[in-house]
Amino acid sequence: MKSLIFLLLAVLAKLGSSLDVTVARSYAVRQYTLLSQQLSNDDPSSGFITTANPLNAYWDKNDVTRWTVGFYGGSLWTLYKLTRDNYWRNLALEFQERVKERQYDTNTHDVGFVIMSTFGLCLEYTTGNENIAVPVITQAAASLASRFYPLARVLRSWNNDEGHGGVPGEVKVIADNMMNLELLFKAAELTGDRIFSDIAVSHANRTIEEHFRPDGGTFHVVAYNETTGNVQRKYNWQGLRDNSTWARGISWVIHGYITSYQKSNGTFPRFLEYAEIAANYFITRLPPDFVPYWDFDADFETTYQPRDTSAAAIAAHGLLTLYTVTGNQTYFDTAEKIMENLISEKYRSDGKPEYKVSSIFVNGTVFYHERNTNTAIVYGDFYFLQALDLYIELTQ
Ligand SMILES: *[C@@H]1O[C@H](CO)[C@@H](O)[C@H](O)[C@H]1NC(C)=O
Ligand SMILES: *[C@@H]1O[C@H](CO)[C@@H](O)[C@H](O)[C@H]1NC(C)=O
Numbered sequence: 476m477k478s479l480i481f482l483l484l485a486v487l488a489k490l491g492s493s494l495d496v497t498v499a500r501s502y503a504v505r506q507y508t509l510l511s512q513q514l515s516n517d518d519p520s521s522g523f524i525t526t527a528n529p530l531n532a533y534w535d536k537n538d539v540t541r542w543t544v545g546f547y548g549g550s551l552w553t554l555y556k557l558t559r560d561n562y563w564r565n566l567a568l569e570f571q572e573r574v575k576e577r578q579y580d581t582n583t584h585d586v587g588f589v590i591m592s593t594f595g596l597c598l599e600y601t602t603g604n605e606n607i608a609v610p611v612i613t614q615a616a617a618s619l620a621s622r623f624y625p626l627a628r629v630l631r632s633w634n635n636d637e638g639h640g641g642v643p644g645e646v647k648v649i650a651d652n653m654m655n656l657e658l659l660f661k662a663a664e665l666t667g668d669r670i671f672s673d674i675a676v677s678h679a680n681r682t683i684e685e686h687f688r689p690d691g692g693t694f695h696v697v698a699y700n701e702t703t704g705n706v707q708r709k710y711n712w713q714g715l716r717d718n719s720t721w722a723r724g725i726s727w728v729i730h731g732y733i734t735s736y737q738k739s740n741g742t743f744p745r746f747l748e749y750a751e752i753a754a755n756y757f758i759t760r761l762p763p764d765f766v767p768y769w770d771f772d773a774d775f776e777t778t779y780q781p782r783d784t785s786a787a788a789i790a791a792h793g794l795l796t797l798y799t800v801t802g803n804q805t806y807f808d809t810a811e812k813i814m815e816n817l818i819s820e821k822y823r824s825d826g827k828p829e830y831k832v833s834s835i836f837v838n839g840t841v842f843y844h845e846r847n848t849n850t851a852i853v854y855g856d857f858y859f860l861q862a863l864d865l866y867i868e869l870t871q
């Protein structure tokens with residue numbers, strides 16, 4: 476009788492999930508097998524893949540200083556997790572050596588993205604590599620922590636000499652910065668040094684005060700006055716306008732708050748509360764195919780507006796994580812719908828005969844104002860693989 480009930484439950488659980496994970500996984504493996512073979516012919520000094528015009532077979536590359544350089548490694552690690560095939564593990568181990576030097580980078584908050592998608596996943600998905608990963612993660616966290624500005628209680632995201640609408644005398648924080656706190660929580664856990672998690676908590680806490688609007692939407696940039704620590708101005712860089720909600724910005728916020736809630740062991744209920752506020756904003760404004768336009772305030776009713784598949788993939792992983800914490804079915808169902816639509820002909824990289832790129836998705840928006848739209852994006856693929864892995868854990 477007991478086993479019958481378990482069988483019934485297992486059948487029900489299966490019925491409850493509608494994404495064909497076998498198809499999704501083998502498609503992703505096929506695309507990245509092609510990509511990894513193509514890249515194996517390249518001189519490593521040619522740089523790191525970031526984005527690609529789907530009509531080209533080759534990805535555009537950047538040098539090691541870019542914020543995106545770790546994500547291909549993150550996809551290699553996640554493919555290893557999804558397949559347990561050492562092909563991916565060996566590539567991932569080899570690849571992460573190429574970004575290792577970034578552990579010393581004190582010039583940007585993005586060191587969290589770079590190191591957690593490589594050495595962070597190495598530590599999580601393998602055993603026996605602690606001696607490689609732990610020192611790199613700890614050093615990277617120290618580099619990030621050096622950017623803490625106590626007067627404003629935040630980490631500085633962008634340096635003032637970088638442009639980005641900056642003026643001297645400001646500490647600029649972008650919504651994206653929420654994603655890099657996981658590095659600090661991890662370092663606190665590994666070293667027992669609470670300074671790392673105290674900084675992460677302080678940053679997340681102030682970001683609640685300043686980046687959220689009453690409707691649950693989020694500002695992209697908040698600039699603090701360097702001498703007073705007060706807010707100087709709130710403005711936009713990658714979104715439509717100063718008071719709009721840039722789709723990827725709020726995806727980072729959903730993901731960043733639920734991760735911060737989890738990694739601070741549930742100590743700060745506000746982090747969960749604001750992850751849900753951002754998620755609710757995101758969910759209620761999605762178009763019928765669940766893949767957001769590049770900005771939630773873009774005029775999609777009268778003019779063509781590009782989507783951002785990367786924002787969709789980041790949010791899918793964030794929403795599945797929210798589901799694991801809250802059990803709220805809406806988060807699971809929305810994430811599933813996002814993933815089903817992403818993997819459909821409309822957005823996948825073999826969806827049209829003219830597409831040549833070896834990626835998982837097209838139709839990402841890197842930077843609307845630079846006309847960098849409808850591209851493959853390395854982090855869109857990565858967060859989808861992360862979401863797929865969690866989806867499989869929850870359903871199989
Ligand atoms: C910061 O605040 C001080 C004191 O109010 C002011 O004098 C200074 O101009 C502000 N800095 C900037 C960059 O506006
Ligand atoms: C979070 O911010 C609130 C108000 O801004 C403050 O009262 C509280 O002490 C802060 N908590 C932490 C842990 O920083």
Ligand SMILES: *[C@@H]1O[C@H](CO)[C@@H](O)[C@H](O)[C@H]1NC(C)=O
Pocket residue numbers: 718719772
């Ligand atoms: C943003 O500001 C514009 C112009 O002031 C206003 O028309 C619009 O309603 C505002 N949008 C939001 C989301 O606050």
Ligand SMILES: *[C@@H]1O[C@H](CO)[C@@H](O)[C@H](O)[C@H]1NC(C)=O
Pocket residue numbers: 660663664665667672738739740742
């Ligand atoms: C969360 O719990 C883990 C395991 O007990 C611990 O190592 C870590 O320091 C805790 N993190 C925080 C921010 O309290």
Ligand SMILES: *[C@@H]1O[C@H](CO)[C@@H](O)[C@H](O)[C@H]1NC(C)=O
Pocket residue numbers: 751754755758803804805806
């Ligand atoms: C579940 O999440 C949805 C979307 O944010 C929200 O509208 C709903 O109230 C939540 N349900 C519960 C029981 O919290």
Ligand SMILES: *[C@@H]1O[C@H](CO)[C@@H](O)[C@H](O)[C@H]1NC(C)=O
Pocket residue numbers: 529780781782837838849
């Ligand atoms: C996706 O990108 C292609 C060009 O690469 C474009 O033709 C198509 O309209 C885009 N899809 C959407 C939904 O915007």
